[in-house]
Amino acid sequence: MIRFDYARATDVAGAVRAGAVEHTRFLAGGTNLVDLMKENVERPLHVVDINRLALKGIEDRDGSTEGSGLRLGALVTNADTAYDPRVQARYPLLASAILAGASPQLRNVATNGGNLNQRTRCYYFYDTATPCNKREPGSGCSAIGGVTRIHAILGASAHCIATHPSDLCVALAALEAQVLVTGPGGERTIALADYHRLPGDAPDRDNTLAPGELVTAIDLPAEGFSDHYTYLKLRDRLSYAFALVSVAVGLKLDDDGVIRVARVALGGVAHKPWRSSEAEALLQGARPAEGVFRAAAEALLTGAVGQGGNDFKIELARRAIVRALKQAADGTPQSQSDKRVR
Ligand SMILES: Cc1cc2nc3c(=O)[nH]c(=O)nc-3n(C[C@H](O)[C@H](O)[C@H](O)COP(=O)(O)OP(=O)(O)OC[C@H]3O[C@@H](n4cnc5c(N)ncnc54)[C@H](O)[C@@H]3O)c2cc1C
């Protein structure tokens, strides 16, 4: 048995103080952390339960007008976020991405902060009998040359080819959300694009949080792309499965049908949600058409490399991007209650 201390934090300052101690983990919904502790993958000496912190609200930012953004508390559950009427009306892309993930039971417990910080689903990361640089730095990567169906095609390194498994984060990337954190050094805001890391030579670090930093909230900008969006998730079965490839799209069209703003983020393909400014620049100023969607897909997939078992993901992603752009432009978003891709 591995012993650890358990403590409940009652305010953010106390949680941050406790979190600054080495080998501490924050406990939110526990749907990832507890699994990892049971599997002996995570072995914290101190567990700080943050469930009593006052981080459970969803608030309008800058007053309460339709034009302002929303602030999502870190401890709001994924379900309460997805079913909040303001999220449904103004950020249906986010609601759709959340509802594409996990199961209703898990979403009722899993929190927004926990989702951001969930760890990879690489089989070898979970298998403590095999080398894994993310779990045990310097031990090697068993996935390279191993079973790679769920692994990265973009941004991987010679040290790790894992993907980030979140659906929520892919939508947050397309929405250009900001993550609010408090740590021993005070408060700061991290753009979602800078929150998760590529593995490089330090795959044990999933994100740019400093030791002891606590996520307190996620800010959504005013623009939610509620008229032209889609979250298309492709997986091995229609529910309760992580993405092989997912695509979050938000488009803003002018009255004459020209794309004014385009955001496209991919999930399931890299160590972080994947965007390409070149792809988005190709779309902006163009009329929605298959040719321009294909060009955007090529730009997004520039540099994509398969590992053998996941070579299929490159073509899957290419087609998914084109389909998702078409769904968004047509205003016919992917349904998360009827998940068949038409
Ligand atoms: C069977 C199964 C299927 C799943 N399918 C999907 C899926 O399809 N799509 C998807 O996106 N997700 C999926 N998930 C993952 C699920 O969404 C995550 O486990 C969940 O979001 C984690 O939230 P939590 O509150 O339970 O986090 P916890 O398990 O409590 O914590 C996870 C990590 O985040 C850290 N943490 C938690 N809160 C904070 C905070 N505020 N600040 C800093 N660090 C924090 C913890 O220390 C820990 O390291 C699945 C999970 C399971 C078990």
Ligand code: SF4
């Ligand atoms: S891909 Fe990353 S997480 Fe998976 S075995 Fe290699 S180092 Fe570990």
